[in-house]
Amino acid sequence: MAQGVEGDAARPPHFNGLPSNTNFPNNPKANSFNRRQKIAQQRKSLPIASVEKRLVHEVRNNDTLIIVGETGSGKTTQIPQFLYNAGFCRDGKIIGVTQPRRVAAVTVAKRVAEESGVELGQRVGYSIRFDDTTSGSTRIKYMTDGLLLREALLDPYLSRYSVLIVDEAHERTVHTDVLLGLLKDVQNKRSTFSNGCPNTENKQLSNGMLLDKGGGVFSSNLKQSQSRRFSTLKLIIMSASLDARAFSDYFGGARAVHVQGRQFPVDILYTLHPQPDYLDATLITIFQIHLEESPGDVLVFLTGQEEIESIERLIQERLRQLPEGNRNMWIVSIFSSLPSEKQMRVFAPTPPGFRKVILATNIAETSVTIPGIKYVVDPGFVKARSYDPAKGMESLIVIPTSKAQALQRSGRAGREGPGKCFRLYPESEFEKLEDSTKPEIKRCNLSNVVLQLMALGVNDVIGFDFIEKPPRAAIVKSLEQLFLLGALTEDCKLSDPLGHQMARLPLDPIYSKALIQASQFNCLEEVLITVAMLSVESIFYAPREKLEEARTAMKCFSSADGDHITLINVFRAADEFLEKRKSGQSKEKDDKVLKKWCKENFINSRSLRHARDIHRQIQGHVEQMGLHIASCGDDMVQFRRCLAASFFLNAALKQPEGSYRALASGQVVQIHPSSVLFRTKPECIIFNELVQTNHKYIRKITRIDYMWLTELAPQYYSMQR
Ligand code: CDP
Numbered sequence: 001m002a003q004g005v006e007g008d009a010a011r012p013p014h015f016n017g018l019p020s021n022t023n024f025p026n027n028p029k030a031n032s033f034n035r036r037q038k039i040a041q042q043r044k045s046l047p048i049a050s051v052e053k054r055l056v057h058e059v060r061n062n063d064t065l066i067i068v069g070e071t072g073s074g075k076t077t078q079i080p081q082f083l084y085n086a087g088f089c090r091d092g093k094i095i096g097v098t099q100p101r102r103v104a105a106v107t108v109a110k111r112v113a114e115e116s117g118v119e120l121g122q123r124v125g126y127s128i129r130f131d132d133t134t135s136g137s138t139r140i141k142y143m144t145d146g147l148l149l150r151e152a153l154l155d156p157y158l159s160r161y162s163v164l165i166v167d168e169a170h171e172r173t174v175h176t177d178v179l180l181g182l183l184k185d186v187q188n189k190r191s192t193f194s195n196g197c198p199n200t201e202n203k204q205l206s207n208g209m210l211l212d213k214g215g216g217v218f219s220s221n222l223k224q225s226q227s228r229r230f231s232t233l234k235l236i237i238m239s240a241s242l243d244a245r246a247f248s249d250y251f252g253g254a255r256a257v258h259v260q261g262r263q264f265p266v267d268i269l270y271t272l273h274p275q276p277d278y279l280d281a282t283l284i285t286i287f288q289i290h291l292e293e294s295p296g297d298v299l300v301f302l303t304g305q306e307e308i309e310s311i312e313r314l315i316q317e318r319l320r321q322l323p324e325g326n327r328n329m330w331i332v333s334i335f336s337s338l339p340s341e342k343q344m345r346v347f348a349p350t351p352p353g354f355r356k357v358i359l360a361t362n363i364a365e366t367s368v369t370i371p372g373i374k375y376v377v378d379p380g381f382v383k384a385r386s387y388d389p390a391k392g393m394e395s396l397i398v399i400p401t402s403k404a405q406a407l408q409r410s411g412r413a414g415r416e417g418p419g420k421c422f423r424l425y426p427e428s429e430f431e432k433l434e435d436s437t438k439p440e441i442k443r444c445n446l447s448n449v450v451l452q453l454m455a456l457g458v459n460d461v462i463g464f465d466f467i468e469k470p471p472r473a474a475i476v477k478s479l480e481q482l483f484l485l486g487a488l489t490e491d492c493k494l495s496d497p498l499g500h501q502m503a504r505l506p507l508d509p510i511y512s513k514a515l516i517q518a519s520q521f522n523c524l525e526e527v528l529i530t531v532a533m534l535s536v537e538s539i540f541y542a543p544r545e546k547l548e549e550a551r552t553a554m555k556c557f558s559s560a561d562g563d564h565i566t567l568i569n570v571f572r573a574a575d576e577f578l579e580k581r582k583s584g585q586s587k588e589k590d591d592k593v594l595k596k597w598c599k600e601n602f603i604n605s606r607s608l609r610h611a612r613d614i615h616r617q618i619q620g621h622v623e624q625m626g627l628h629i630a631s632c633g634d635d636m637v638q639f640r641r642c643l644a645a646s647f648f649l650n651a652a653l654k655q656p657e658g659s660y661r662a663l664a665s666g667q668v669v670q671i672h673p674s675s676v677l678f679r680t681k682p683e684c685i686i687f688n689e690l691v692q693t694n695h696k697y698i699r700k701i702t703r704i705d706y707m708w709l710t711e712l713a714p715q716y717y718s719m720q721r
């Protein structure tokens, strides 16, 4: 049975245990005709379809509009099409829709292109970091909120857009929050121009954003052309949460409209006792549903790629133990780093007689609506960023969901009929959950955001008009870190050229610094690979039943110096393998050959492919910046010195009992068992990730010499000690 084919969702993708002689309609023409009809029907039946005229009218009459509507009512896919059809793209202007998640931008753009009967990248396209499918003819553009922020660096008036829709605003990601502040100002500025009375004295935006970067006072001719170019910006804030007040207040009492949804009753079931191992409980529940409940698809909420992949393997194992007749389960997964051509598989119709089980991160809470779901399994956890400004440490932690998230999750079971939600915790625990999730801006490292705002001309970041202010201490800490990285001058201005170069790279400042610095250490080639490999989750995988084999395979790549060089070894081995096979003629062929190689070497092929894509893109950026890509060859000391010079804020020293003390924060941390340095435990190390479970674990570690820190980061280490 062939793998699922992109854009041909009518053909069933790869199924577990599906008999190979199963017949599916294979007349492509008839299929695509049926599919178009089905889509037209689906669109007509969406709750939003009946209010198209009213919504268009509201957008015409209000420059800022808040639209609240239940998940699945059709906001994301339909509203941009309504506006396109109503003429909001005349004069070649674009309707931009921002999403907090890459997966949502990609899957929705594909869906809308299909609904509109156009090829992706033509009238409808998406643009996310490291993947842009838009073209000159794109009029409806889905993108991540972070991407639009970067666009503002090049086009401060966002002049190509007639309408900007900030979708999923209730998620309150840090980029959404910053974007709201930015758009509020851009909108003010553009309406001033379009009213024909630009305040030439006021080159500074109210947030302190310098728009007139050219520095000249607008001449009267320019005023006219500006006024034509900068027509009013229509701003739409879309949210799935019913509380629109915060957004409305922030936009000066902007009008809010509600789109009525449709929700069937959902039975909520709790466990009697707390579950000591929620993954085990998840597995049992999936099989309980599969064997005991009536037909209907299952949506399972997990916290990340690793968890999803390990549950998937466990399900496969158990399925093999079931009688043939009970193996009719089709497992699909969706998470942010899933290659985009695989993401559409979750939407493919479940073949007759099968039960689809979707393993998802909280992406499926509100961003992505999958039809056909009748059962939800909610272990009650989510992976979130957490930041301690006093220590300057950001970590990823698995925490209980909020009540609002739990409700959204259970709601997914009642879209098309009555459903059931299995919460894998006792009812008494539900009452203890926070009402809603804390906005990300209050719990993350702000260095990236501060750098971007400063690059946009906002010098007073503390005074920026945020919808909700981040902790002052977090901003101060970010300014301090940026200063230590050399991105800011002593009087808190963006340094030239380093600060500006760092802001241009679509990476965390600490990685941008490493890349820029690598030229001086003659190891940009190695750092490029490192940054790409660090940008993906779990390169290695070790299935339980083949643990020993996986360990042996990993040894072939591992370096006694640490994980970074180990990752480089994997990347290069893959490259060499492809080179030897003389594939490289087509991407498909490369992918196929690489997949096989990955399987033999216990490498996660999805992650490696993603890393190779990212590598290609960052390489483009650094070449554009004129950096010289050289290799340090066998002299890995150079490379490790470069890591020490770049990641000095994440250095740690061994303690007598074998744990480590992070030098910047004073926190006691442990080396994660997945690190190649887990057993050797060198004296001094740098690390890239801090993960908190029952321990504070550090991952992605390289051995360094303590003296390098004082030599290469004297601005920090002579101050500290
Ligand atoms: O944004 P909102 O949650 O209001 O809904 P939407 O994302 O616009 O989804 C509207 C409908 O389109 C839902 O029934 C989805 O299941 C469907 N859809 C789909 O079938 N395939 C996609 N790739 C995206 C949406």
Ligand code: MG
Pocket: 072, 075, 076, 077, 167, 366, 367
């Ligand atoms: Mg939506």
